[in-house]
Amino acid sequence: MAISYSVVNYRGKAAEPITEEILFENDTLGKGLVTFESDVKAETIFTEATASATLQAYTSGVPTSAGSLTAFDYAVTPVKVQFYQEFDPNSLRFSRFKRDMKQGAWEIMSDEFERLVIGGLYAKQVSLAAENEFWNGVKSATQTAVAALTAGTANTSVGAAEKTLIAALTASQTDGVIARMIYNDINASATAGVGTRIKVAGTTVTASNIKAEYDKIYAAIPAVVLSNSEAPRIYAPKSHKQMIIQANNVTTDYTKPFSVSNNADSFYFNGLEIVFVPIPEKVVICAVPSHLIWCTDLESDVNTMQLDKIANNREDMFIKHNMTIAAHIVNQKFNVLYVG
Numbered sequence: 001m002a003i004s005y006s007v008v009n010y011r012g013k014a015a016e017p018i019t020e021e022i023l024f025e026n027d028t029l030g031k032g033l034v035t036f037e038s039d040v041k042a043e044t045i046f047t048e049a050t051a052s053a054t055l056q057a058y059t060s061g062v063p064t065s066a067g068s069l070t071a072f073d074y075a076v077t078p079v080k081v082q083f084y085q086e087f088d089p090n091s092l093r094f095s096r097f098k099r100d101m102k103q104g105a106w107e108i109m110s111d112e113f114e115r116l117v118i119g120g121l122y123a124k125q126v127s128l129a130a131e132n133e134f135w136n137g138v139k140s141a142t143q144t145a146v147a148a149l150t151a152g153t154a155n156t157s158v159g160a161a162e163k164t165l166i167a168a169l170t171a172s173q174t175d176g177v178i179a180r181m182i183y184n185d186i187n188a189s190a191t192a193g194v195g196t197r198i199k200v201a202g203t204t205v206t207a208s209n210i211k212a213e214y215d216k217i218y219a220a221i222p223a224v225v226l227s228n229s230e231a232p233r234i235y236a237p238k239s240h241k242q243m244i245i246q247a248n249n250v251t252t253d254y255t256k257p258f259s260v261s262n263n264a265d266s267f268y269f270n271g272l273e274i275v276f277v278p279i280p281e282k283v284v285i286c287a288v289p290s291h292l293i294w295c296t297d298l299e300s301d302v303n304t305m306q307l308d309k310i311a312n313n314r315e316d317m318f319i320k321h322n323m324t325i326a327a328h329i330v331n332q333k334f335n336v337l338y339v340g
Contacts, residue, residue: 027275038295046074050070054066072187077326082321085318085319088316133173133325135176135327138178143166145183147166151163155197158194162182162199178279183195196332198334199339200216200339201339201340207242218269232288233275235284236276237277237278237284281340292327293329295328
C-alpha cells in the first residue's frame, strides 16, 4: 500500500513534532492489568483443581470416604498472527521528511519518518490492535455457535444481550476475553458450550445510574472472592471514567459513590480498583487478575517490528509485526460478566 500523504510545497521550518491522532496507550500490557503467560511457543497446559472436605464422626473401624478432589488439564495454543503493510518511501521526497534524507538518488528514507510515524504512530496502533484482539476478538465460528444457542435468563444459558454482543463484534483471528467468558470449552471434557461466568443483566450505563449498575456487579461477586488475598478488579470501558467523575460531582449527593484520586489516575468502587480497557460500552468485567491470562510466545513481540525493502531490486518497503496471542480464562465461576 502506498503512503497516503497530502504534501504541501516545503518551505522554511516544519513544526515539531508531527501531530498524531489522539492515542490511548495499551494499558493491558503497559500496566500489567491481567496475567501474562509468556514463552508459549506451541502450547501450554493449565490445570484447574477443586476440593471439598467433609467433617464426619470418628470411627475406629472402616471410615467412609467423604469430600472430593477433582482436577482437569487444559491446553492453550496461541494463534500466530501478523500485521503487514507496504509503502513507497519515494512519496516522501517532496515532503517535510526530505530534510534528513541523505544525499544521493538512492537515499529516499527519512530517519524522522521512521522514528515518529512508523516507530511512533504506526507502532502504537499495532499495540492497540493487539490489546483490542485480547479483549474483543471473536472467531466467526464462535459467532455462529453462539447465534445457534437458545437465550435464557439462567446462568447456564447465554443471555439475549450476550448473543447480541457476540454478533456485533467484528470477526477476527482469535476468541478474546469476552467471547471466552460467554462460550468456551474450558472444562474437563473439553466440550464447547456456555461459559460458567456469573451473568449480570444490565442496561445502558449513564452518569446518573452508574452507581446502581456497579452495585449489581458488586452484589454478584462471590463472597469468597472478596475475601481472597488477591483482590478482584473491575474492568470497565474507557467512557466510564468520565461518568464516574460526573456521578461524584452531583451536588445533592454528599457521599461520593466512587473513590477517585486527586489527579484522577486511580478509581475504586467499594474498595475494588477500577481499570479502563477497550471493551464495548455495554460491558463490565469483574475478575481476579490471575483469572484473565494473556498467552504469548514473547510479551515484547508486539513491539518488535521488521522494516525492510520488499526485494533487493525494489525501493518500496514493508513493515511487519509477527506475534502469538491467546486469551485464557480460569476459575470461570468466580468471574462476573455484566452486559447491558
